[in-house]
Amino acid sequence: xxxxxxxxxxxxxxxxxxxxxxxxxxxxxxxxxxxxxxxxxxxxxxxxxxxxxxxxxxxxxxxxxxxxxxxxxxxxxxxxxxxxxxxxxxxxxxxxxxxxxxxxxxxxxxxxxxxxxxxxxxxxxxxxxxxxxxxxxxxxxxxxxxxxxxxxxxxxxxxxxxxxxxxxxxxxxxxxxxxxxxxxxxxxxxxxxxxxxxxxxxxxxxxxxxxxxxxxxxxxxxxxxxxxxxxxxxxxxxxxxxxxx
Amino acid sequence: xxxxxxxxxxxxxxxxxxxxxxxxxxxxxxxxxxxxxxxxxxxxxxxxxxxxxxxxxxxxxxxxxxxxxxxxxxxxxxxxxxxxxxxxxxxxxxxxxxxxxxxxxxxxxxxxxxxxxxxxxxxxxxxxxxxxxxxxxxxxxxxxxxxxxxxxxxxxxxxxxxxxxxxxxxxxxxxxxxxxxxxxxxxxxxxxxxxxxxxxxxxxxxxxxxxxxxxxxxxxxxxxxxxxxxxxxxx
Numbered sequence: 001x002x003x004x005x006x007x008x009x010x011x012x013x014x015x016x017x018x019x020x021x022x023x024x025x026x027x028x029x030x031x032x033x034x035x036x037x038x039x040x041x042x043x044x045x046x047x048x049x050x051x052x053x054x055x056x057x058x059x060x061x062x063x064x065x066x067x068x069x070x071x072x073x074x075x076x077x078x079x080x081x082x083x084x085x086x087x088x089x090x091x092x093x094x095x096x097x098x099x100x101x102x103x104x105x106x107x108x109x110x111x112x113x114x115x116x117x118x119x120x121x122x123x124x125x126x127x128x129x130x131x132x133x134x135x136x137x138x139x140x141x142x143x144x145x146x147x148x149x150x151x152x153x154x155x156x157x158x159x160x161x162x163x164x165x166x167x168x169x170x171x172x173x174x175x176x177x178x179x180x181x182x183x184x185x186x187x188x189x190x191x192x193x194x195x196x197x198x199x200x201x202x203x204x205x206x207x208x209x210x211x212x213x214x215x216x217x218x219x220x221x222x223x224x225x226x227x228x229x230x231x232x233x234x235x236x237x238x239x240x241x242x243x244x245x
Numbered sequence: 246x247x248x249x250x251x252x253x254x255x256x257x258x259x260x261x262x263x264x265x266x267x268x269x270x271x272x273x274x275x276x277x278x279x280x281x282x283x284x285x286x287x288x289x290x291x292x293x294x295x296x297x298x299x300x301x302x303x304x305x306x307x308x309x310x311x312x313x314x315x316x317x318x319x320x321x322x323x324x325x326x327x328x329x330x331x332x333x334x335x336x337x338x339x340x341x342x343x344x345x346x347x348x349x350x351x352x353x354x355x356x357x358x359x360x361x362x363x364x365x366x367x368x369x370x371x372x373x374x375x376x377x378x379x380x381x382x383x384x385x386x387x388x389x390x391x392x393x394x395x396x397x398x399x400x401x402x403x404x405x406x407x408x409x410x411x412x413x414x415x416x417x418x419x420x421x422x423x424x425x426x427x428x429x430x431x432x433x434x435x436x437x438x439x440x441x442x443x444x445x446x447x448x449x450x451x452x453x454x455x456x457x458x459x460x461x462x463x464x465x466x467x468x469x470x471x472x473x474x475x476x477x478x479x480x
Contacts, residue, residue, distance in 0.1 A: 074356060074395055094393060098361060107356040115354075117311055117346045122337065129368055130357070154333055156313045 019212030020085035020104065020179035022048035022071060027080030027090075029066050029235075040066040041077070042235040048228075050085075053206060053213040055223035058232035064216045065184055067232070071214060072105055072182045073097040084180060102130040106173030106181040106211070108202070110188035112165045114157040114172075120144070121153035124171045131176035143171050147201050163194030170202055174209060181206060183215045187222055199225060258325060259286035260419055260451045261310060266319035268305055279305050280474035283319070287419065289449035292441055294462040296455075296479075297471030303455045306471070307421050310453065311344060312336040324418070342370045345417035347408045349424035353396040359383060359407040360392030366414035382410040387436055402429050409437060413444075420452045427458035438464040 024046040030039050040063045048054050056064045069075040070082055073089045082090040084104070089097055106127070114123050121140060128135035144150045147167040149160075157165055166186065173181055186202065187195035199222050206213040215226060223229045224243070231238045263285040270277045279302040287293055297303050308314045309321055312328050321328040323339060331339070346352075353362050363379045372378075383392045386406040396404050405425060412420060420441070426434050438461065444450040445466075454465060462468045468479045 069397075072356065074397070098358065101356060102361075105356070109355055111355075113352075113355055115352050116348060117313065117340055117344075117352075119333075119337065126354075126365070126369075130361075130365065158308070158313065 018179075019051040019206075019210050021050045021083070022046065022180070022212065022214070023081075023083040024071075025081050027067075027070065027082065028078050029063070029070065029075065030078045040235055041070075044080070044232075044235070044237055046230065046237065046240075048212055048214065050212055051207075051210045052228065053203065053215070053226040055226040055229045056214065056216045056232060057218065057220070057223050057229060058238075060218075062232040063235040064232050068182050068184050068214060068216045071180075072107060073101045103132065103176070104179045106176070106178035108166075108169050108173045108181070108183040108186040110185040112157070112169040114165055114168055116157050119154050119156060120149065120160070120168050123157070123168055124175050127172045127175050131178075133176045135175070140171075140175060143175055143205075146205060147171055148197075161194075163190055163197060166190060166194070166198050167201065170198065170205070174205055174211070177209060178211055181211045181213045183213070185217060186215065187217070187219060195219070195222065257288060259322075260289050260324055261285075261287040261453075262320070262322040263306070263309070264320045264322065266309065266316045266321065268302070268309065268314070269317050278474060280471070283474070283476060285469065285476055287451045287453055289418070289451050290445045291467065292438075292445055292452040292454060292465040294454045294456055294465035294468040295471060296457065296462060296468060301471045302474070303471055304423055307346075307423050307453070307455065310419075311340060311346060311421060342415055343418045345412035345415060345420045347405075347412040347420070347422045347425040349428070353404060353408055353411065355396050358393050358395055359388060359399065359403075359410070362396075362407060363392075363410050363414050366411045370415040372415070379414075382413055383407070385413075385440055386410045387433065402433050405429060406433070406437065418449070418451065420450060420454075422452065423455045424457065426454060426461050427456045431460070434458070434461055435464070 024044060027041055027044040029041040030037055044067065056067060058064050066075065070077050077090050080090060081088060087100055089100065124140055125135050141150060144153055147170060149164055149167050152160060152164060187198055190198060203225060215222065217223055228240060228242045230240050263283055266283040267281045268279045270279060295303055309316055315329060328336060357365060360379050360383065363382050364374060380392065383389060386409050388403060388406055388410065391403060399407060405428065409425060426437050429437060441452050445452060456462055470477045470479050
């Protein structure tokens with residue numbers, strides 16, 4: 001297990017540029033549950049071009065969050081191969097996968113998971129520390145400005161609205177210039193106005209930074225804004241549709 | 246050697262002092278007085294349990310002590326220094342290096358393993374990275390061998406204990422725990438309280454523990470109750 005968080009810093013945004021290509025083949029995931037063995041994913045194949053955006057949709061329990069967890073190196077599949085750029089993360093040692101997760105990936109979840117005793121700016125800076133990148137205060141501020149929360153850097157999460165908090169979570173996911181941003185129901189706890197705003201900002205920054213973006217969502221309006229949509233049911237991919245550009 | 250009968254030692258300086266503290270919340274339509282003229286001392290080596298009905302302001306006390314909000318009146322003094330006189334940077338520094346916090350909701354980052362969460366908390370204090378220290382912290386809370394798991398693979402009680410290891414990662418002088426022990430099963434709650442007691446005894450850790458659980462409260466050094474804006478000592 002590697003938990004070395006003291007890498008030599010490289011300039012923030014050092015990994016910016018083309019996003020990571022995703023190539024998934026023969027992916028299956030089984031796990032034990034109290035009611036017996038569950039096959040959460042069943043022979044899934046998926047391909048995502050560098051720098052593009054993909055929505056994964058489907059009913060609860062269809063396996064979409066499990067898929068996102070595997071893409072993000074949070075879970076190890078039972079079978080199959082997952083390539084993120086040049087890395088085969090499905091068969092990587094745990095320590096290497098953890099290091100990749102910290103440096104190359106950015107995560108946004110439905111719950112913002114902000115640290116309540118750190119300011120907004122400190123919360124965003126956490127990810128730079130994790131990624132081992134030099135954190136230019138001006139860069140962090142520019143990101144907060146781009147997300148329309150530039151004046152809130154010194155505040156604490158409790159002093160923000162739900163929409164503002166989720167934008168802080170987006171800033172944290174992007175501050176280190178990740179090659180792949182993974183978002184699991186990022187607007188699930190927001191009203192439609194705030195949901196729109198968060199998706200719009202997430203998309204704009206993903207395009208500006210060139211990161212590949214995968215969003216799990218039950219919201220068809222959110223999905224429709226991505227370059228492609230994968231529909232899942234019972235652990236399988238039913239259809240993939242590209243948006244008409 | 247002359248003997249002085251009846252001499253008393255000077256009372257030790259409290260690590261944390263709330264003096265004449267008032268806090269009011271205002272919104273467009275009304276004003277809520279949370280408390281007025283509140284006094285509280287937390288001493289090194291003591292586990293102070295804070296009880297009171299829901300909504301009585303217990304979490305507000307935690308936020309005031311941590312410097313997340315400022316009182317409308319009165320002083321919050323940490324180790325002899327008025328928190329109100331500190332700059333934002335100084336307050337952040339005190340929070341990062343001298344105070345540990347653990348909340349009911351937990352504050353683990355979901356994309357880091359338990360061990361990475363603890364290592365991260367140590368990193369924020371500027372401490373040297375130490376795999377042994379991280380393992381020792383996890384071991385102390387009964388999570389030896391579980392450090393490589395992500396929060397989603399830990400049970401509720403395990404996640405809560407990992408959050409405690411995170412809170413203790415900066416070797417704090419003061420631990421603020423908001424409903425962090427009451428939801429553990431009885432045996433684990435005793436393990437955690439034993440750990441806190443031994444840290445209080447061995448290196449003078451001061452603990453403020455918000456809890457609804459009478460059995461947990463009975464394991465502390467003393468209990469104070471927040472009722473209608475007043476603190477009452479009960480034991």
